[in-house]
Amino acid sequence: MKKVLILGGDGFCGWPSALHLSKNGYDVAIVDNLVRRKTDIELECGSLTPIQSMSRRLSKWQELTGQKIAFHYFDVAENYHRLLTLIAEYKPDSIVHFAEQRAAPYSMKSSWHKRYTVSNNLNATNNLLAAVVESGVNSHIVHLGTTGVYGYGTVQQVIPEGYLSVYTKGQNGDLEEHEILYPAAPGSIYHMTKTQDALCFYYYNKNDKIRITDLHQGVVWGTETEETRMDEALINRFDYDGDYGTVLNRFLMQAAIGHPLTVYGTGGQTRAFIHIQNTVQCVKLAIESPPKHGDKVQIFNQVTETHKVRELAQLVANKSGAEIRFFDNPRTEDAENELIVRNDKFLSLGLNPIHLKDGLLAEVTNIAKKYQHRCDTKSIICTSVWDAKKAVDYTGKKTAEGLQQTYQDSPTGDFTEMA
């Protein structure tokens, strides 16, 4: 059996990926420090779905499938030596690296959150690469990046897969062609760390010939996969809060409980999307298509379609009758952008894209309805801001509390009591 080590295997993408690989004949081991569950305590909010403890999850999985998944509880960004010995002893064929703080709004909440995101994400990535080099184990590293590294419309509308062909003028005036890493244009501290990761991959790949695949993933929607659906004890987490909730899931959940759909800014932002079932399939495809020794970093865009945020809101509103409400955008970003993202590589590897369609939208809505008693509506509005002034302008109060207050004081009502 091929061995896969999954760093961050307790998270929203990590957990269903672990099950999908275990189901498909891989020997899987998970590393996680359970920080995402601990952050729920900080944010005073939890998964809408009743996720079970890791030991309950794993014992149920073994009961249902006969497959054993090992779990190692430590911090990849902190416990270097444990990571090194684990890689040296387990000798994984592939290591999937999800062990990063993954929410843009959370990374902007305060200086502490900026600093935590930078320190955690960059040290985790560097620790992993240093450990693979030091161990001498020839593991293929598959990393979850984001389409956000490209920015939105800074160089060209059609986003290639990782690399961009450019021309420069040589000394004699002739044009010379070069292939470069697509110029990075991060939109938050979180996105910044992913662009910095890319340089880390570039360097270790060049110097140490580490085989690396970087997956630039769009916004994930959906919550269940074939494997998590097998038993309620295996259910995946569902985040609906303003920091960790992803936009389409938030709309579906808001519609399910009768809350207005929360659109920040004009909703003219075009983003790339992918269903969680496709995410786990892509991770498996990436593992099975490693670059050859000496190849440069392999970059795949892990997306299936693009939409404007307000079009998604309209789609959900049309189905559900929900009201759409527009809020000041807490982010510093263009109000409107177009976006076309190439995804030829995964298509050529056989990915069957799951597009937005009634059945899967209904599944999310049904989950949201089933667990709506677990929803704390105070967590729905995003209170993280990209610029402290955004929280000050209206009320004179500093910090994000000001922004929250603005919404509550608005003439259209107090959302925190709507549900």
Next chain:
Amino acid sequence: MKKVLILGGDGFCGWPSALHLSKNGYDVAIVDNLVRRKTDIELECGSLTPIQSMSRRLSKWQELTGQKIAFHYFDVAENYHRLLTLIAEYKPDSIVHFAEQRAAPYSMKSSWHKRYTVSNNLNATNNLLAAVVESGVNSHIVHLGTTGVYGYGTVQQVIPEGYLSVYTKGQNGDLEEHEILYPAAPGSIYHMTKTQDALCFYYYNKNDKIRITDLHQGVVWGTETEETRMDEALINRFDYDGDYGTVLNRFLMQAAIGHPLTVYGTGGQTRAFIHIQNTVQCVKLAIESPPKHGDKVQIFNQVTETHKVRELAQLVANKSGAEIRFFDNPRTEDAENELIVRNDKFLSLGLNPIHLKDGLLAEVTNIAKKYQHRCDTKSIICTSVWDAKKAVDYTGKKTAEGLQQTYQDSPTGDFTEMA
């Protein structure tokens, strides 16, 4: 008086910069955790010159000039809140950021050294930027980068100052011009952190409008400046060891003590150089030419000339009669490269370049001779390697110890006993 905070003000560039600014009418405060002195303990090697304690340095400076320089002993990468309160209270007009691990070979010694360099450098830079944002103080940040961020010959021979004009093919086939950050091509973990810093600057500048100047400096040579020469108690550090010593200073020192000049690889590497006296002048010029609010990150190449390493060795050999000896290159890099670096920006600000010339070369030689009794010749050979295999191939021993052993066993003699 304009106020300048110097992070890393005890180091090789930081200390003479602090004195130069103090001498020229600035109110200067230094932050340093004295890590460079502590690393001397780890490396079992110290400054060739007898640098004095910070309190002795500062009391002598006050005695000679009447100027008081404040010293704050803490770690910029660790002690965020102290940094924040210092910025909020002192309200510096400029902050010069030297607080990074700055030796490529040191960053490659082991996994620990890779991890320390990444964590220290990236957290220091991010802490500084987060603190400036949180404090609301409108400080201009001047950062010491390196010409190494450009790589050597990857895109074009003439290196512009930070930004590169490129053309891409639009959807209709027409060429569209864009200005992008010069594509990063780091050659060590140390250089990698500087390319990651650049993305950090890009992001905070875009999101928070922080005014930033990034100085891409060449290899520094020389040791004394007008101010450090005023009294022996003010003397600057001089590193001659294989990790921290810079190439020309190492050659001059080796010649002074009758050690063969140590050229790694063919010596065909072309690098950019600058004298330490020009370094401190550039830092002052940068402080006095801040970008305007809303301007993108300002990037200056801080170099005055380029040379091939073997040409420098030949120059020193011709003057001193020293032998040149070639060693296997511990780095993973091109054996030969050409390099032309634009430095128009500092020239237009009035920099008077100090080129390699007899007087200053002789000054370094004299210093090396004067303090040669402090030299430990065991530290001269570089034992850090970019690839563990380089240390294994010949002796079968793993780790850099193997490489050192190779040199000692070589038929040409045991350098550690030559002086």
